[in-house]
Amino acid sequence: MLRLTRRSFTLGLLVLACACKGESKGSGPAEEGGKKGRFVIGMSQCNLGEPWRVQMNADIAAAAKEHPEIEVIFKDAQNDTLKQRAHVEELASAKVDVLLVSPKEAQPLTEPIGKAFDAGIPVIVLDRAVLGERFTTFIGADNKKIGRAAGEWVKKVLGGKGKVVELKGLMTSTPGQDRSAGFREAIAGSEIAIVFEADMKWLEPEARKEMDSALARLPKIDLVYAHNDPGAHGAYLAARAAGREKEMKFVGIDALPHEGVSYVAQGILDATFQYPTGGREAVETALRIRKGEKVPKTITLGSRRFTKDDVQKGGEIIE
Secondary structure (H helix, E strand, O other): OHHHHHHHHHHHHHHHHOOOOOOOOOOOOOOOOOOOOOEEEEEEEOOOOOHHHHHHHHHHHHHHHOOOOEEEEEEEOOOOHHHHHHHHHHHHHOOOOEEEEEOOOHHHHHHHHHHHHHOOOOEEEEOOOOOOOOOOEEEEEOHHHHHHHHHHHHHHHOOOEEEEEEEEOOOOOHHHHHHHHHHHHHHOOOEEEEEEEEEOOOOHHHHHHHHHHHHHHOOOOOEEEEOOHHHHHHHHHHHHHOOOHHHOEEEEEEOOOOOHHHHHHHOOOOEEEEOOOOHHHHHHHHHHHHOOOOOOOEEEEOOEEEEOOOHHHOOEEOO
């Protein structure tokens, strides 16, 4: 029942994300921006296989809907870096007024984003940074800080010792790298050991498969740290199928209300750490750019920790 409800919610978000007038679903050329007083925002999303990214698009669509002059063209790269490069180039050729990009990987998207920026198109990079400085602004939370907060919490609840499985996000992406680095910094010097690690590419089925491998190899696991909530949920499902879910704790990142926060409230996850989508902030920043205002090179979003003790109170702010 839980998985069906989550799929239904995700489908609803997809419908919302497609509600913005003038949107392209990634098939066919983008319309040229800037005509007849329109303000055209092009959005290149690396994939919609993750609920968090569906939510980002929904947040962009909802914020844009508050401004009748805004039209948003959404592109879904379907987790294909070459396709996303082509989408960025297409949107730049269409001369959109502002280009939003949430890259799959840093290095391959750096060049097309830089070319769009050099051509005079303001570029807002979301969630995953690219290399260099050839973009207008980057919006995202501090992934290393979130990873560090997760590590500090894990160190506390395990009493400074234990065996941990780390299920990583895509490690060619900056969030995956930072969430791992911050976590390991926090547990350094303790008796907590990472006894199994794998790149589950942000995907729940991959996380479940990797957790099956960990369970087969390891007779004792004290905690699973996954770089996102789908990964933590996949690990929980694998442990439950093996009859071992009560032996360990599960920690994730994202804290979507219908996903990570709900899992904590239900007792499936022991903690989740918020990673805001930045969708609304992206639209607000685009409007500031339109007015000719100078925007910061980096806009860092805040985060919260949710556990069973504070989930009903809206979590605890991470300082």
